Amino acid sequence: MSYYDVDAILTDAQKVPCTFEITVPGLGYLEGNPGNDIKQGAKLELPLWLGEMLAVSRNASEESNLTLDLPKCLSAHVVNALKADARTVELRALAPHFYALGARILDLFEDEELSSVLSESFKKRAREIADQAHNSGRSLGDAADFLRGLDEEERQLFRTAHESTKAVRVWMSELKKA
Incomplete structure (x- = not known):
């Protein structure tokens, strides 16, 4: 797969369901609520590339930021x-x-x-x-x-x-x- 592969870019842009494991301040606009926080347990669909990055990253207490669920x-x-x-x-x-x-x-x-x-x-x-x-x-x-x-x-x-x-x-x- 090439860095410039359009099909790979479009695949990574596909939205997947995610569940936030922590409260994230100031990112409520992802849910359509500007100025609010994303609460722990909130479910939303994010592009695969973003969901993957947040799922593999850990916060200060070594917990995952979110979990990825299988897409529909x-x-x-x-x-x-x-x-x-x-x-x-x-x-x-x-x-x-x-x-x-x-x-x-x-x-x-x-x-x-x-x-x-x-x-x-x-x-x-x-x-x-x-x-x-x-x-x-x-x-x-x-x-x-x-x-x-x-x-x-x-x-x-x-x-x-x-x-x-x-x-x-x-x-x-x-x-x-x-």
Whole structure:
């Protein structure tokens, strides 16, 4: 991952639920209450990069400033839907960078089940993506409905598979001519 990777920046900007473990004076504007404090136990959604920084930092009494919770897009409901049939879940509606966010969250949480579910769902969906890319006709416009539910990594996979299929067709037609 590059420092200038736009997808990584957008993934880090994804909001995640956090619970403050301490009272923070003067930051009430994060809750929409300018001039007030954020009280201990307050729950709000912060960008992943900020939540991560505050979660790993410690205050003077060696307590964590806040705890990160799993985002809604990785909730038990979504995990169960992915287990049932990963191909039917519209990941883009949950998070545009679903798998990248999942990988970042797995860096912070050690959750073997979530890791397994994300890995298996990507494999199942990749088969469908490859099939659609190889059979979508000559243009990407034919697959617009299918692309609507894919997250960014899956869209890139689709584009790559589609372009490689076109390149093989061109190569095969040139071989026939020769």
